[in-house]
Amino acid sequence: MxxxxxxxxVTRTYPGTPPIEALRGVxxxxxxxxxxxxxxxxxxxxxxxxxxxxxxxxxxxxxxxVGGFDIGTMSDRQLSxxxxxxxxxxxQQFHLLDAETALDNVADGLLYTGRAAAxxxxxxxxxxxxxxxxxxxxxxxxxxxxxxxxxxALARAIVGRPDLVLxxxxxxxxxxxxxxxxxxxxxxxxxxx
Ligand code: ADP
Ligand code: MG
Numbered sequence: 001m002x003x004x005x006x007x008x009x010v011t012r013t014y015p016g017t018p019p020i021e022a023l024r025g026v027x028x029x030x031x032x033x034x035x036x037x038x039x040x041x042x043x044x045x046x047x048x049x050x051x052x053x054x055x056x057x058x059x060x061x062x063x064x065x066v067g068g069f070d071i072g073t074m075s076d077r078q079l080s081x082x083x084x085x086x087x088x089x090x091x092q093q094f095h096l097l098d099a100e101t102a103l104d105n106v107a108d109g110l111l112y113t114g115r116a117a118a119x120x121x122x123x124x125x126x127x128x129x130x131x132x133x134x135x136x137x138x139x140x141x142x143x144x145x146x147x148x149x150x151x152x153a154l155a156r157a158i159v160g161r162p163d164l165v166l167x168x169x170x171x172x173x174x175x176x177x178x179x180x181x182x183x184x185x186x187x188x189x190x191x192x193x
Pocket of ligand 2: 046047
């Protein structure tokens with residue numbers, strides 16, 4: 001299997017007195033189609049790791065490749081393009097636009113792909129149907145439950161068919177029943193490719 005993500009000897013030290021070594025030599029390879037959980041207590045470096053995987057931050061040392069591209073050799077602008085085309089993000093706080101509908105929130109995920117508005121809406125509709133929100137397309141994000149919001153955020157992350165989807169504590173703001181259904185959904189979407 002080809003690797004969607006490959007990290008070799010990755011460290012990340014935050015400056016300070018003393019400096020904080022958030023990552024100390026991470027070697028990790030994630031193959032296409034894999035589903036990986038990173039587990040650890042608060043402060044153990046999970047978000048730092050995800051930010052580096054997602055090219056939102058650069059390592060202090062070591063090598064990171066996403067989709068075969070060595071991010072150390074790329075400009076910030078090239079990394080923005082890489083993120084827009086190949087990586088989907090899901091966050092604990094959802095990060096939806098509350099005043100927009102579920103449909104627009106998801107269609108916005110395709111803004112940088114150059115697709116026409118009608119096609120963006122069509123793809124967003126199909127993806128919202130896939131995550132079980134066919135009946136909520138026109139609902140404003142502010143009117144949705146936490147579990148529904150995270151489904152919208154997941155739909156936004158996958159609507160452009162990225163190579164890599166990164167989720168940072170995606171169930172951290174949900175009750176146990178919604179958490180379970182979001183994890184199940186992640187597993188189903190992964191199994192679907
Ligand atoms: P987790 O997501 O597992 O809770 P983090 O990656 O957020 O862990 O944090 C790992 C360590 O790095 C913690 O000690 C945290 O305080 C520190 N840290 C995280 N971000 C920064 C930052 N921007 N500046 C300085 N220290 C940071
Ligand atoms: Mg964190």
